[in-house]
Amino acid sequence: MELDAALEQLAQGPAAPVDLAELALRLARDEYAALDVDGYLSELDVMAHEARHYMAGDLRARVQGFCRYLFHEMGFHGNKQDYYDPRNSYLNEVLDRRTGLPIALSVVAITVGARAGLEVVGLGLPGHFVVKAVAGGQDVIFDPFHGGRVLTHEECEGLVQQVTGQPFALTAEALTPTPPGFIVARMLTNLKGVYLRAEDYPRLIRVTERLRQVSPHDLSQRRDLGATLLQVGQPGRAIDHLEAYLAADPTNPEADAVRQLLDKARAQVAKWN
Numbered sequence: 130m131e132l133d134a135a136l137e138q139l140a141q142g143p144a145a146p147v148d149l150a151e152l153a154l155r156l157a158r159d160e161y162a163a164l165d166v167d168g169y170l171s172e173l174d175v176m177a178h179e180a181r182h183y184m185a186g187d188l189r190a191r192v193q194g195f196c197r198y199l200f201h202e203m204g205f206h207g208n209k210q211d212y213y214d215p216r217n218s219y220l221n222e223v224l225d226r227r228t229g230l231p232i233a234l235s236v237v238a239i240t241v242g243a244r245a246g247l248e249v250v251g252l253g254l255p256g257h258f259v260v261k262a263v264a265g266g267q268d269v270i271f272d273p274f275h276g277g278r279v280l281t282h283e284e285c286e287g288l289v290q291q292v293t294g295q296p297f298a299l300t301a302e303a304l305t306p307t308p309p310g311f312i313v314a315r316m317l318t319n320l321k322g323v324y325l326r327a328e329d330y331p332r333l334i335r336v337t338e339r340l341r342q343v344s345p346h347d348l349s350q351r352r353d354l355g356a357t358l359l360q361v362g363q364p365g366r367a368i369d370h371l372e373a374y375l376a377a378d379p380t381n382p383e384a385d386a387v388r389q390l391l392d393k394a395r396a397q398v399a400k401w402n
Contacts, residue, residue: 143310177244196277207274
């Protein structure tokens with residue numbers, strides 16, 4: 130897999146068939162240049178081989194066996210103690226440390242399941258990410274962040290309300306599988322938030338540029354990239370992104386604030402001339 134080509138493919142069609150595990154590992158190379166992608170993929174293959182021994186019976190029984198292997202035998206669990214650790218979003222670290230964010234643990238479930246013959250898809254609920262296994266017109270929802278707990282529809286609604294503090298009704302749309310492109314964008318968005326919180330601007334720029342690749346029509350990424358480049362003293366690069374944002378939607382409610390940033394960037398560049 131060539132990473133830039135795969136991201137372009139997802140930008141054109143978020144449901145494009147990609148190996149989420151390989152894509153996530155190749156993205157992790159931005160942070161871990163020496164990462165052995167093939168080695169981690171082999172590890173997932175071994176997990177899938179072992180998981181099959183736990184999977185028998187109807188769909189619910191297979192899911193329970195799969196979760197017993199992944200979350201009890203292998204020890205994968207949500208990192209509640211240090212939720213904003215960036216390692217929680219990098220698949221290699223999640224595999225090494227057996228802990229991570231809901232969406233990263235969901236990617237583990239999706240990709241090990243695919244290799245073990247169990248179709249598992251992501252569900253991007255508000256404020257929380259879970260998965261469901263599907264077969265023969267049936268489905269079973271489970272929560273990788275909370276030990277693979279099987280969830281009813283009512284429990285999904287309660288979980289979202291607990292996380293967001295807002296009432297939530299589980300609709301058919303909410304139960305629609307999240308395509309790979311949106312999963313990748315959500316993982317990158319989590320990292321973006323972590324690096325913004327830490328004021329780690331070089332990494333923030335890098336992740337935002339990746340987000341632009343997978344979500345090229347999301348103008349907010351150009352706005353944010355321009356603002357961050359200005360923050361780190363690169364006004365020349367910032368101008369291109371800020372101008373593009375304003376040209377695309379000059380009546381946006383945030384346009385005045387972006388114009389102020391653009392004026393500041395132009396003023397800084399003018400000092401050099």
